[in-house]
Amino acid sequence: MPSPETVAAVRAAITPAAMRGHVARISGIDPLVEGDPLKVRSRDAASPDNALVVSALARRLHDLGLTVRRHEFSWRGRRLSNVEAEFPVAAADSAVLITAHLDSTAARGEFFDSSGRPRPYDPALDPAPGADDDGSGTAAVLATAECLSAMIAEGRAPARTIRFVLFNAEEQGLVGSKAYARAAAAAGDRIVGVLQMDMIAGFQGGTPTMEIHTGSSVPGPVVGASDALGGLVAQAAPAVAADFSLQALAGSGDPAAGRSDHASFHERGWAAAAVCENFFDDTAPATGTRQYHMPGDTLLDEDHDTDYAAAIARTVAAAALTLAGL
Ligand SMILES: [Zn+2]
Structure with missing residues (x-):
């Protein structure tokens, strides 16, 4: 259970305002960087704005006092980067990862040429604001980093290394996280758990519901370890998201198995969970976004709810910081 001090810091x-500010900057509502008028059109891996967002996110995390590293990989002849920001703890037994994906897509949108005929999505040029997917998770990672930074400034000290990682090219088949997990395994990294947030702001109303996905097709000890990690998230929720209904989706039948960056860590045998809005569970009408992979996935969309997103972000942060010994 999270300590009262951690709950207070989280x-x-x-806050909803912190979440809104981060999403606004990376999804084209506000300028990406203060003092520069540029607004992000798209974070698609093929968009020229993708690299600008990487730089802005790296700078923001660096300014929080974290050790920032760009993890580069190749995709279709391009060099793309994941962004890693670490608070290292000497002699720690392992690291806790708090993650999301920084790229976006609008591949489900309808687009028309100059004579009004339907044309395919152009990933280099078309708008893909991705405010919910996964601007919301990216904002949550940034806000959690700000929370840690404030706790460190107050003299708190984690027992485990904490890493914030923002993956690129998730929408292209988990490309960035697969490259990251492969490199982490090759480097002999010890990772106690990966908490991914992917789409946490979509809420149409009704009972707020949080989905905790730990399912995987990968057999072995990773199954129980991931379920236990999901249990930590569920345990943290009452203190910071009291009115939420929780849905734990586990096992190989989990509809989100293999569908977000947590899967890249399952493949390497590391415990991982993905937390999201009510989107993947099909036992009841979904309350998540109706703008999935469309140009209408903006901060101003009626389904985008920053109060809801902040509650999920607080839950995951409380679980992650507790796991890190705070
Ligand atoms: Zn996503």
Whole structure:
């Protein structure tokens, strides 16, 4: 269970206003960088704005006092980067990863040429704001980093290394996280758990529901370890998201198995969970976004709810920081 001090820190740092500010900057509502008028059109891996967002996110995390590293990989002849920001703890037994994906897509949108005929999505040029997918998860990672930074400034000290990682090219087949997990395994990294947030702002109304996905087709100890990690998230929820209904989706039948970056860590045998809005569970009408992979996935969309997103972000942050010994 999260300590009262951690709950207080999480509540102070991970607010709807903080979430809204981060999403606004990376999804084209506000300028990406203060003092520069450029607004992000798309974070698609094929968009020229993708690299600008990588730089802005790296700078923001660096300014929080974290050790930032760009993890580069190749995709279709391009060099893309994941962004990693670490608070290292000497002699720690392992690291806790708090993650999301920074890229976007609008591949389900309808687009028309100059004579009004339907044409395919152009990933280099068309708008793909991805405010929910996964601007919301990216904002949550940034807000959690701000929370940690404030806790460190107050003299708190984690027992485990904490890493914030923003993956690129998730929408292209988990490309960035697969490259990251492969490199982490080759480097002999010890990772106690990966908490991925992917789409946490879509809420049409009704009972707020949080889905906790730990399912995987990968057999072995990773199954129980991932389920236990999901249990930590569920345990943290009452303190910071009291009105939420929780849905734990586990096993190989989990509809999100293999569908977000947590899967890249399952493949390497590491415990991982993905937390999201009510989107993948088909036992009841979904309350998540109706703008999935469309140009209408904006901060101003009626399904985008920053109060809801902040509550999920607080839950995951509380679980992650507790796992890190705070
Ligand atoms: Zn996503």
